[in-house]
Amino acid sequence: MQGGNLFEPILLSLRIASIATIFSLLFGVFFAYIINKRNIPFKNIWETILILPLVLPPSVMGYLLLIFVGKRGPLGIFMQETFGVTLVFTWIAAVMASSIVSLPLMYQNVKSAMISVDPVYERAARTLGSGEVRVFFTVTLPLSWPGIISGIALTFARAMGEFGATMMVAGNIPGRTQTIPTAIYYAVESGNTKMANTLVLIMTAFSFALILVLNLWLKKKNYNGR
Numbered sequence: 001m002q003g004g005n006l007f008e009p010i011l012l013s014l015r016i017a018s019i020a021t022i023f024s025l026l027f028g029v030f031f032a033y034i035i036n037k038r039n040i041p042f043k044n045i046w047e048t049i050l051i052l053p054l055v056l057p058p059s060v061m062g063y064l065l066l067i068f069v070g071k072r073g074p075l076g077i078f079m080q081e082t083f084g085v086t087l088v089f090t091w092i093a094a095v096m097a098s099s100i101v102s103l104p105l106m107y108q109n110v111k112s113a114m115i116s117v118d119p120v121y122e123r124a125a126r127t128l129g130s131g132e133v134r135v136f137f138t139v140t141l142p143l144s145w146p147g148i149i150s151g152i153a154l155t156f157a158r159a160m161g162e163f164g165a166t167m168m169v170a171g172n173i174p175g176r177t178q179t180i181p182t183a184i185y186y187a188v189e190s191g192n193t194k195m196a197n198t199l200v201l202i203m204t205a206f207s208f209a210l211i212l213v214l215n216l217w218l219k220k221k222n223y224n225g226r
């Protein structure tokens with residue numbers, strides 16, 4: 001087992017998960033606010049679409065994404081003809097897959113946080129002359145911050161562990177698209193149990209530490225807030 005073969009999927013997974021978490025955060029906050037704080041038509045339908053990746057098998061989401069970004073898909077054709085870029089079997093495709101499957105976790109956490117915000121504070125800000133944008137950034141968003149932090153942590157962990165959809169659209173190219181889950185899968189397939197065990201241990205320890213720190217932080221915050 002060479003050092004590069006071990007650390008490359010770790011570093012790539014961290015990069016993909018970080019970028020995917022940023023996208024999930026932006027879209028999760030946006031949709032949570034629009035759907036739950038504003039009056040828009042077909043709220044239930046939009047929310048169902050957002051949560052759907054959480055219940056569909058990752059392979060199904062990967063196949064749907066492959067249809068969309070593949071060489072014959074609308075986005076795939078546009079990117080190829082406009083920029084000469086192929087999305088499938090690249091780390092960009094892995095980011096897209098991780099973002100889509102982890103977005104529901106971010107949305108649900110931010111939604112719960114925003115719903116828990118007492119409308120009295122928002123109405124008071126409007127009474128004092130604040131517009132909706134200012135109310136969002138000075139009242140709704142700060143009061144929702146604990147739920148947003150939870151969403152970030154869980155989304156990052158989910159993106160780190162994404163396998164099915166990533167395999168469909170990004171494959172397993174060492175140094176380019178091979179993440180920790182795909183590296184574990186192919187290490188087991190090739191009989192490299194030492195590498196598989198090492199990566200499993202790293203992934204388990206990282207996830208455990210992340211959830212533990214999050215729980216301790218939330219308990220401390222709730223205790224201080226009493």
